[in-house]
Amino acid sequence: MPLRWDEFIVTGDPFILVAQISIVLTSIIAVVALTYFKKWKYVWNNWVTTVDHKKIGIMYIACALLMLFRGGVDAMMMRTQLAAPELDFLSGQNYNEIFTTHGTIMIIFMAMPFLIGLMNVVVPLQIGARDLAFPFLNNLSFWTFFFGMALFNISFIIGGSPSAGWTSYFPLASNDFSPGVGQNYYALGIQLSGIGTLATGINFIVTILRMRTKGMSLMKMPMFTWTVFITSLIIVLAFPVLTVALAMMTFDLLFGTHFFTLQGEGLDMLWANLFWIWGHPEVYIVALPAFGIFSEIISTFARKKLFGYNAMVASIVVISGLSFLVWVHHFFTMGNSAAVNSFFSITTMAISVPTGVKIFNWLFTLHKGKIRFTSPMLWSLGFIPNFVVGGVTGVMLAMAAADYQYHNTYFLVSHFHYVLIAATVFSCFAGLIYWYPKMFGHRMNERIGKWVFWIFMIGFNVCFFPQYFLGLDGMPRRIYTYLEGDGWFTLNFISTIGAFMMAAAFALFVYNIYYSWRYEKRDTTGDPWDGRTLEWATSSAIPPHYNFAHQPEVSERDAFWDMKEKGIDLNASTDYEKIHMPNNTWLGPVMAFFMFTASFALVFSWWIPAILSGVAIFVCMIFRSFDYNDGYYVSVEEIEETEKKAKEA
Amino acid sequence: MPSSFFKWISLAMVAVFLSGCGSLTVLDPQGPVAEQQSDLIWLSIWFMIFIVLVVFVLLTIMLVKYRDRGNNDNYDPTIEGSHKLEFIWTIIPIVIVTILSIPTVMTIYSLEEAPEIEEVDAQQEPLVIHATSANWKWIFSYPEQGIETVNYINIPEDRPILFKLTSADAMASFWVPQLGGQKYAMSGMETELYLAATEVGQYEGRNANFTGEGFAEQRFTVTAQTDEAFDEWVEETQENAPSLSEEEYMHLMVPGHSEEMTFSSTHLEFVNHAYDATYSLEKRAELGYEAHSPHSREGKAFDLPLLTQPIDTDKTYEVELDDE
Ligand code: HEM
Ligand SMILES: [Cu+2]
Ligand SMILES: [Cu+2]
Numbered sequence: 001m002p003l004r005w006d007e008f009i010v011t012g013d014p015f016i017l018v019a020q021i022s023i024v025l026t027s028i029i030a031v032v033a034l035t036y037f038k039k040w041k042y043v044w045n046n047w048v049t050t051v052d053h054k055k056i057g058i059m060y061i062a063c064a065l066l067m068l069f070r071g072g073v074d075a076m077m078m079r080t081q082l083a084a085p086e087l088d089f090l091s092g093q094n095y096n097e098i099f100t101t102h103g104t105i106m107i108i109f110m111a112m113p114f115l116i117g118l119m120n121v122v123v124p125l126q127i128g129a130r131d132l133a134f135p136f137l138n139n140l141s142f143w144t145f146f147f148g149m150a151l152f153n154i155s156f157i158i159g160g161s162p163s164a165g166w167t168s169y170f171p172l173a174s175n176d177f178s179p180g181v182g183q184n185y186y187a188l189g190i191q192l193s194g195i196g197t198l199a200t201g202i203n204f205i206v207t208i209l210r211m212r213t214k215g216m217s218l219m220k221m222p223m224f225t226w227t228v229f230i231t232s233l234i235i236v237l238a239f240p241v242l243t244v245a246l247a248m249m250t251f252d253l254l255f256g257t258h259f260f261t262l263q264g265e266g267l268d269m270l271w272a273n274l275f276w277i278w279g280h281p282e283v284y285i286v287a288l289p290a291f292g293i294f295s296e297i298i299s300t301f302a303r304k305k306l307f308g309y310n311a312m313v314a315s316i317v318v319i320s321g322l323s324f325l326v327w328v329h330h331f332f333t334m335g336n337s338a339a340v341n342s343f344f345s346i347t348t349m350a351i352s353v354p355t356g357v358k359i360f361n362w363l364f365t366l367h368k369g370k371i372r373f374t375s376p377m378l379w380s381l382g383f384i385p386n387f388v389v390g391g392v393t394g395v396m397l398a399m400a401a402a403d404y405q406y407h408n409t410y411f412l413v414s415h416f417h418y419v420l421i422a423a424t425v426f427s428c429f430a431g432l433i434y435w436y437p438k439m440f441g442h443r444m445n446e447r448i449g450k451w452v453f454w455i456f457m458i459g460f461n462v463c464f465f466p467q468y469f470l471g472l473d474g475m476p477r478r479i480y481t482y483l484e485g486d487g488w489f490t491l492n493f494i495s496t497i498g499a500f501m502m503a504a505a506f507a508l509f510v511y512n513i514y515y516s517w518r519y520e521k522r523d524t525t526g527d528p529w530d531g532r533t534l535e536w537a538t539s540s541a542i543p544p545h546y547n548f549a550h551q552p553e554v555s556e557r558d559a560f561w562d563m564k565e566k567g568i569d570l571n572a573s574t575d576y577e578k579i580h581m582p583n584n585t586w587l588g589p590v591m592a593f594f595m596f597t598a599s600f601a602l603v604f605s606w607w608i609p610a611i612l613s614g615v616a617i618f619v620c621m622i623f624r625s626f627d628y629n630d631g632y633y634v635s636v637e638e639i640e641e642t643e644k645k646a647k648e649a
Numbered sequence: 650m651p652s653s654f655f656k657w658i659s660l661a662m663v664a665v666f667l668s669g670c671g672s673l674t675v676l677d678p679q680g681p682v683a684e685q686q687s688d689l690i691w692l693s694i695w696f697m698i699f700i701v702l703v704v705f706v707l708l709t710i711m712l713v714k715y716r717d718r719g720n721n722d723n724y725d726p727t728i729e730g731s732h733k734l735e736f737i738w739t740i741i742p743i744v745i746v747t748i749l750s751i752p753t754v755m756t757i758y759s760l761e762e763a764p765e766i767e768e769v770d771a772q773q774e775p776l777v778i779h780a781t782s783a784n785w786k787w788i789f790s791y792p793e794q795g796i797e798t799v800n801y802i803n804i805p806e807d808r809p810i811l812f813k814l815t816s817a818d819a820m821a822s823f824w825v826p827q828l829g830g831q832k833y834a835m836s837g838m839e840t841e842l843y844l845a846a847t848e849v850g851q852y853e854g855r856n857a858n859f860t861g862e863g864f865a866e867q868r869f870t871v872t873a874q875t876d877e878a879f880d881e882w883v884e885e886t887q888e889n890a891p892s893l894s895e896e897e898y899m900h901l902m903v904p905g906h907s908e909e910m911t912f913s914s915t916h917l918e919f920v921n922h923a924y925d926a927t928y929s930l931e932k933r934a935e936l937g938y939e940a941h942s943p944h945s946r947e948g949k950a951f952d953l954p955l956l957t958q959p960i961d962t963d964k965t966y967e968v969e970l971d972d973e
Pocket of ligand 1: 075076078102104106111164413420424499502
């Protein structure tokens with residue numbers, strides 16, 4: 001097919017034109033600025049090629065915030081379109097593309113990377129390790145995620161975005177009904193970042209099993225590390241299903257196989273099953289680490305041990321197991337037999353039992369505590385009532401006979417936003433603010449932070465609570481407009497106001513990042529919140545790349561709290577030994593870049609560039625296998641100097 | 650003060666819940682199927698309000714009582730857990746889930762069978778209607794009566810209706826909220842859904858599962874009539890409506906909206922999409938209709954046709970570009 005530029009670049013839409021101009025301008029500004037300030041080398045050496053888990057974590061979080069912005073703009077456009085009946089703000093096609101990218105971006109390119117970013121920063125510190133088990137792989141994982149994200153996002157301006165929903169149900173997603181390259185972007189963009197996620201899962205499992213510091217038995221691990229461990233297990237079990245399903249989808253789209261299409265006896269329900277066998281556990285991939293974050297924060301600011309630690313561990317294990325047994329609740333209305341629907345109804349409701357246990361354990365962690373209402377604590381406390389509302393409506397949805405009425409309506413939309421925003425978004429904000437001093441050396445401003453919380457939390461309820469009633473009033477999801485006679489105007493209008501409150505809160509949050517960078521006091525203690533776990537024991541506000549000059553030894557659960565009580569100072573001794581650390585890598589980003597060019601070429605069925613890129617990836621792999629350089633030693637002198645500086649600060 | 654806010658929110662939520670529910674479509678059932686579902690929903694709503702209140706009250710107590718007042722005399726950092734308490738809050742949810750499971754399972758099974766109509770003495774055999782979704786319209790066939798309608802259905806009141814659902818193309822979901830919950834319609838297969846209306850009246854129905862561009866407008870009306878009115882309509886349709894030729898039907902396979910139409914024969918005589926998944930694609934190809942990327946020039950030039958009766962059978966759907 002000869003290339004036609006008028007099809008290659010999306011034209012004829014004012015929104016997209018604005019996006020194109022702003023993307024080009026930002027890129028030019030970035031390039032000029034880096035050149036002018038002579039920062040190319042700095043960026044390359046300190047960020048692009050880094051294997052330092054803390055920096056990789058920060059890059060993940062930065063990308064996630066950017067995607068929260070992108071997904072948020074999508075959300076505002078949708079809510080504007082729905083504010084009143086029969087508005088002409090977006091066309092049907094525009095709306096369809098926007099809700100599709102909103103859903104995909106929020107789940108795959110916002111929620112997951114945000115949490116993976118926090119995991120990266122925190123877990124090695126919490127278990128007293130110097131880095132992840134496979135630092136090179138960690139760098140590669142980040143870059144495949146990054147390029148997957150880039151690929152998915154450029155669909156908007158080059159070629160056209162997917163528009164079959166983030167679930168991409170067949171046969172709608174097949175070439176017959178979704179012509180163009182949009183679905184190719186979906187299949188390949190998610191595939192590329194999914195590879196990175198799978199590798200990250202393996203990396204964390206090995207790290208947590210093998211790299212814990214002396215004395216830290218599994219049952220002495222901080223709760224966040226536990227949730228990351230279980231999450232990683234879910235990733236390793238669930239993601240291969242997605243990989244295979246996406247590969248089959250790619251074959252259908254590019255090579256004319258008929259796994260899921262109308263022709264050739266394709267099975268649309270096979271796609272739905274594969275998608276949700278991955279998709280439901282995915283919900284827990286973005287919820288369990290959130291539970292871990294809340295556990296840490298609630299315990300820290302209630303100044304108490306986590307209530308019922310063993311039960312908390314048991315409940316996440318049970319949840320992770322059950323999460324693989326409930327996927328059919330996403331299509332109760334498919335005409336399953338009554339027995340099948342009954343089985344999946346009950347397994348789904350059963351998940352509420354371990355979840356309820358967790359809620360009450362959090363509540364009783366507060367019991368007889370000394371609660372400080374810091375902004376991370378506010379997010380964690382705000383999570384509880386909102387998540388409970390999302391949870392109980394989840395039980396309502398689980399009752400299959402009733403779900404025939406809620407399925408595909410705003411009742412569902414409201415439910416999953418209550419769960420995803422209360423658990424994932426609240427925890428991302430909570431975790432970012434909580435660990436912010438560890439990453440950047442200063443706290444975020446508390447006064448602004450509290451405003452952000454209250455505006456967001458109220459806006460969130462104003463936005464989504466009315467949607468339960470819209471659902472019960474028969475408003476289906478994914479419609480781009482409705483009629484006046486439907487009677488949905490008032491509630492939709494209220495909902496849109498709430499959405500803009502959330503947007504305002506996000507803007508204020510971004511301002512707070514700037515404000516805090518300018519005006520907040522630098523933290524010199526490394527332990528600004530009076531923390532309980534090992535990440536607060538590192539010698540300075542921004543931990544050196546080797547994390548701990550002396551590896552800590554653990555004897556109790558809240559290890560650092562215990563040390564503080566016993567008066568042990570980890571940094572007292574100046575008797576250092578040289579430390580072995582991994583080298584930076586240029587191979588990770590380069591290899592991921594070729595994966596990007598290969599995928600991009602495949603989107604447009606340009607076989608020759610795709611094959612060439614494939615060869616380049618292979619060459620990189622060969623290169624890597626003959627790379628015998630296994631790191632270097634940080635000298636005692638360097639450690640002495642770093643630690644002295646940290647103490648003086 | 651956060652605690653008073655939570656209290657306020659919880660009270661407001663309950664108030665809104667109790668005031669607004671009466672008029673909500675799903676909670677305003679007009680037939681035995683929707684009624685069973687609405688009963689189940691109400692049962693769950695009461696349980697859920699109870700759970701939400703328990704958590705909100707507990708949280709408020711904790712936050713008020715144990716906030717940092719500088720010198721908390723009730724502070725006790727040695728607590729690690731309590732097997733007794735944890736046992737209680739494991740058992741209670743299990744009991745609640747069990748209590749909810751029983752009516753759920755019973756209703757799931759009951760919805761698989763023709764609903765019993767309480768108002769009448771002699772239960773009638775279900776009336777069979779085939780509902781076929783085609784982007785973006787609904788085609789209804791009454792095989793016994795030998796009539797077919799597009800985008801509307803008339804049904805007799807107090808008689809169970811057995812809908813046999815299928816789709817000519819993308820997967821759709823057939824839903825008339827006031828008469829009962831939805832079910833998917835998929836090409837190459839057939840699903841069954843029982844509904845019934847016990848009141849004469851008009852009910853909104855629609856496709857609830859996203860099928861692409863014209864999805865929002867894929868709606869239809871259901872008119873429940875007395876037996877006599879229904880029979881009269883059937884008779885009149887059989888006599889006066891035109892019959893449906895395959896050629897006309899082909900044009901319904903082209904993506905687009907349609908006005909209401911009535912025919913005195915059904916498309917089941919030449920195709921049943923439940924057994925012929927690719928029929929619509931073949932007919933589109935015959936008419937010269939091609940799917941274009943919405944971002945290509947052809948795609949932009951292409952307007953969704955609104956099919957009206959009578960169908961212009963000569964029209965093909967190739968797009969003409971100005972400069973070619
Ligand atoms: C910040 C406020 C947000 C607003 C105002 C918002 C609004 C919306 C709206 C209007 C829709 C489309 C509903 C429809 O037409 O069916 C939607 C869908 C969706 N949202 Fe959000 N959203 C927000 C945040 C999030 C977050 C944080 C996540 C995930 C972590 C998320 C995940 C989704 C998903 C998965 C869908 C379904 C997309 C689909 O149907 O394919 N949203 N949201
Ligand atoms: Cu699920
Ligand atoms: Cu099917």
